Amino acid sequence: MDPRGVGATHPDYMRAESGVRSWLLTKDHKRIALMFYGAVITFLMLGGIFALILRTELLTPETTIIDPMTYNQMFTLHGVTMVWLFLIPSIPAVFGNFVLPLMLGAKDLAFPRINLASFYVYVASAIIILTAMVLGGADTGWTFYVPYSSTSPTAVTWMGIGIFVNGVSSIMTALNFVVTTHTLRAQGLRWHRLPLFVWAIYGTSIIILFATPVLGLSLLLVAADHGLGLGIFDPRYGGDPVLFQHLFWFYSHPAVYIMILPSFAVISEVVCTFSQRPPASYRAIAYSSLGIAFIGFFTWGHHMFVAGMSEWDAGVFGGLSMFVAIFSAIKVFTWVATLRGGSIAFSTPMLYFLWFLFLFVFGGMTGVAVATQSLDVHWHDGYFVVAHFHFIMVGGALTAFLAAAHYWFPKMFGKLYDERVGLLTSVAVFIGFVFTFLPQFLLGNAGMPRRYYSYPPHFQWLNVLSTGGAWLLGAGLILALINLVVALKWGRRAGPNPWGSRSFEWITSSPPSKHNFDVTPIIERTPYDYHLSEEDARARSRAS
Amino acid sequence: MPVRAVELAEQFETIEKQEHAARLAMWVFLGSETLLFAGLFALYAAYRVMYPADFHQALAHNDTVLGTVNTVVLITSSFTVALAVHYVREDKSRLAALLLGLSVAFGMTFLVVKFVEYADHIHHHALPAGMYTMANAPPAGAVMGQTLYWFMTALHGLHVVAGMIMLGVAAIGCARRRYGRHRFIIVENSGLYWHLVDIVWIFLWPLFYLVK
Secondary structure (H helix, E strand, O other), X not given: OOOOOEOOOOOEOOOOOOOHHHHHOOOOHHHHHHHHHHHHHHHHHHHHHHHHHHHHHOOOOOOOOOOHHHHHHHHHHHHHHHHHHHHHHHHHHHHHHHHHHHHHOOOOOOOXXXXXXXXXXXXXXXXXXXXXXXXXXXXXXXXXXXXXXXXXXXXXXXXXXXXXXXXXXXXXXXXXXXXHHXXXXXXXXXXXXXXXXXXXXXXXXXXXXXXXXXXXXXXXXXXXHHHHOOXXXXXHHOOOHHHHHHHHHHHHHHHHHHHHHHHHHHHHHHHHHHHOOOOOOHHHHHHHHHHHHHHHHHOHHHHOOOOOOOHHHHHHHHHHHHHHHHXXXXXXXXXXXXXXXXXXXXXXXXXXXXXXXXXXXXXXXXXHHHOOHHHHHHHOOEHHHHHHHHHXXXXXXXXXXXXXXXXXXXXXXXXXXXXXXXXXXXXXXXXHHHHHHHHHHHHHHHOOEOOOOOOOHHHHHHHHHHHHHHHHHHHHHHHHHHHHHHHHHXXXXXXXXXXXXXXXXXXXXXXXXXXXXXXXXXXXXXXXXXXXXXXXXXXXXXXX | OOOXXXXXXXXXXXXXXXXXXXXXXXXXXXXXXXXXXXXXXXXXXXXXXXOHHHHHHHHOOOOHHHHHHHHHHXXXXXXXXXXXXXXXXXXXXXXXXXXXXXXXXXXHHHHHHHHHHHHHHHHOOOOOHHHOOHHHOOOHHHHHHHHHHHHHHHHHHHHXXXXXXXXXXXXXXXXXXXXXXXXXXXXXXXXXXXXHHHHHHHHHHHHHHHOO
């Protein structure tokens, strides 16, 4: 085998063809992943700009830079952009698309055309959402609670349709991943030899497939209520607004796991690679993803403790919600146990793992607290909840996204980024994050409601801290982006496997050739055989 | 016309795997589609429990005979689709094309009957909520019964149209001998989709026509 990796004899996927057309009409999963990459980073920046404007407005209790109506529209857009255009597609559509087929020893996903179509459907959904924004946005928050959303004078109908279309794109991607995992595994790659990344993306795809249609339906009904006056949730026509909340959260709570399971996927790979150890328990990590995927469907009620639910029901939903913490804890303990006795390299992705661990455990523990009915009644719709879900969804998903962006950078582009700048930006992101959201726990506990434009003056110092943190977080992210972009052009050349990983995506060249492998590999080992030397590991994933 | 060779996509090693992938994808997709309707069935159940008498009043407008005729039409179309799948596997592509064409015609019959019903509802002023002014609206529960009837049957109708397009494409492929014993997965998958459309209606029929 060529020491540069399987496939090194061919030009890499970026140079295999040239011209704009060869990109826009490509069916290569790696190029589609890069197009998604560009799109989700654009929306991360857009959502981030909205966030910074919101935080800047909250520097003072009165008007600082924008008026109240603009503020309402902006927090809605911040939520919609971040949830549907960044958090949900980010890791699966970018890194899932890029490395999942490589990890399976496959030449592509099962349905390359559907993969390309899912990108364009995603773009179409973004255009509809941005059009709605130009038409006046929406002032409902990303949860679109009726009856307000069905009567709001803003462009709720368009927003709902945009998110419905976005769901179609998610379903297409998820369908592709599930079928690919079932049908395109290389010879010898049994289920228990799959990289943990694949298990978690598989679990995520199952949630997407079964939860997204319900969300699509609920938002379609809201759009119909708003646009046609259908009144399915309108009390004037016998409708029950609480039913909307049931339908909405039946999707949207599992959606939290759609955002966080891919993060687990990344973290599992990073931990093993940078401690040069197999996972302490492969099955515990793999099956707990499926456990979360399953239990996630029975937790929606905890969003509605104060919406007229019996104490008994609330108790059951609270208990079921806490059940998720057991699976999460299994993962956390297994990752930590993996480090034991490992030869740990504190490189940038590993540092992001540490931040992830802290933020996820902190966010998760406050989640258990919020799932407790009596505490939830106090914290409901306050900044405590805002801080909690940002710790999980942003602290978890964003740090994992950054870990992945650094970890697979050499694989995707064949270059190395500047490690010192990487470490520095990582620290800036963490400190910025903590300063942004830790004060919000205190604000929420003291009684500041979410989404409010104004607040009593004694809350100001915490708001100032939070806004300062947000600006530091933003600066850290921009610096991280600059570091990677600079490395694209001037970075040192990376070998096929710069981290010494045993996972299968590293057996091909970096960047991979158009068809990933010259010949389909035969896999005779697990992806975490760190007791084998790199040469032995290569030999056991030899070309057929 | 010569039979075209099966195209094996480069990411698959064998035709069997490729077909397995297509079949699996369709089943998973159908599972996903079922969840779309499941939300509506849940809404129906919740509102029906809330307003049992009003729903009775609302659905009394519906003509059981027309609903049943449509059920028979759809079941028959599923039978012709199943036959088409059988014959395309036996390489009788022309016959399969004919049967698929017939199924599309049944789909069209279903839609025509549905439009006759809708016209009748409009005539009797059995409309979804937004069409009423507050003064002349029937009781809230009855309005909700009609709204759900319209929304659920309309969404099902859209699926009928999608299914007819799929069957139509499969029929043209069969007529041109593009599909036959060598390649029938597309016919099979469009057939599966059509059965979903049929099954959803089998649930809508008792909810809106029989359980009054």
